[in-house]
Amino acid sequence: MESNDILKSIETLGFPVFMAIILMGGIYFLGRWMMNHLMGKLDAQWNMITKLIDRTRALDNSIIRLETMIRLLNHMDPDWERIGKLDEQDRRKD
DSSP states (O other): OOHHHHHHHHHHHOHHHHHHHHHHHHHHHHHHHHHHHHHHHHHHHHHHHHHHHHHHHHHHHHHHHHHHHHHHHTTOOOOHHHHSOOOTTTSOOO
């Protein structure tokens, strides 16, 4: 686009309208860049958090198993309250 064309469009639209159009285009391209660039990083963070939650649950189950085994080896009753403790959201639905 030549400078004469830009000047003619500013003259016909007016400077505030022309600047508003330019700013809307800039905001649009900034939004597209953010969506393309940051969504990949957010997906990676989400996967990492999911894996950490799974590892924490597995570790908790292992600790409960170990504690129960040690209690049984020492002729103590297992802590049934801790073993059977499940939140409503953690229980199976079937």
